[in-house]
Amino acid sequence: MATKEVVTKVWIEEGCIVCDACETTAPDVFEVLEDTCIVRPAALAVEFNKPRSENIKDAAEECPVDVIKFDTVMEEVADDAPAAEAQAAPAEAEQKEQPAAKVEEKPDAKVDDKPAPAAAPAKVAAAAGGGDYDPAIQSLLKAAKARGGHAGIMRKSESIPEAAQAMARKSPDELPADARQAKIFEAAKNASKKGEFDRREVLSKAALTVGWVAFGTGAGVSIGPAFGRFMMPNALEEPDPRVRVGKLKRYVEMNPGDVNEDYKPQGVWMIRLEGRIAALSIICTHLGCIPNWLPNDRKFKCPCHGSGYKPNGINFEGPTPRPLERFRLFVENGIVTVDKSKKYQYELGQWDQPGSYIEV
DSSP: OEEEEEEEEEEEOSOOOOOSHHHHHOTTTEEEOSSOEEEOGGGGSHHHHGGGHHHHHHHHHHOTTOOEEEEEEEEEEOTTHHHHHHTOOTTHHHHTTSOHHHHHHOTTOOBTTBOOOTTHHHHHHHHHTOSSOOHHHHHHHHHHHTTTSHHHHTSOOTTSOHHHHHHHHSOGGGSOHHHHHHHHHHHHHHHHHHOSOOHHHHHHHHHHHHHHHHHHHHHHHHHOHHHHHHHSOOTTOOOOSEEEEEEHHHHHTSOTTOEEOTTGGGTEEEEEETTEEEEEEOSOTTTSOOOEEETTTTEEEOTTTOOEEOTTSOEEESSOOSOOOEEEEEEETTEEEEEEEEEEOGGGTOTTSTTSOEEO
């Protein structure tokens, strides 16, 4: 008695991409739905799966995302069992009483309106009295199996249709979803088999690294700190938030309601109020645009959405929800300095806090 590995249980894990490869290979075991694939109820029985073990294994191998899983056992079979299994058909229960003559009269008969499994050509040939497979049916099955799985798209052979070979030559971006997943999966499997680096590649990269380290050390010693400073990134340096806006005297001489725009490029408007001066942010509190100072209209006007602010920064028209913000300012050695790292908001009652203005 010989032993043979047979499938006792088959299931599908999550991740199916609905490529039709499994149903094409084993249509009596798998059924492809609109958004996933399932195992047919009949395939839940152990005895149903045993004679279909090879088809189940082929379907699992051709699955591009490797979600078809199965359990196997070794069991003893008679020496002539392989020949008997080769002539078994998925729908043998329905056709066991039909004579061979009917097969000759209706060679295009279908079983449950599903494509015939891989073993069907043997049955047709045997029923017709011939010893060889029908080449037309064999070609049809190979073309159907080339639709979804990587077995048809990735393996280039004379039996694969020209359309499938053309798909294999395309880049992943040009392929449909199922074929693209198959190509990516195949590339990942090849990469895992190859490994990250071979010994020669590791040694060559190590030598290159040592060379660059030696070059950097020599350059640092010969050129000095200037070269090192040039090679270091400046990403950690932040601009000084303080802006020196000139002598206090120039703002004392301004009339109440006047605006100084000399430091608008630095994000600051200097304004003269009754008995004090203040520094306004130039950013509109609506959506972050930059308003313009209109001296004839005595207001700040935002060009983006029409928000308007009085000379003191209070909003009075347009969609802006609140006044402009003020910066902290102080006098040092007679020079007014604006600190943009500290802001004061009118609606929070902060415009009366020390630092939000300078009394004059």
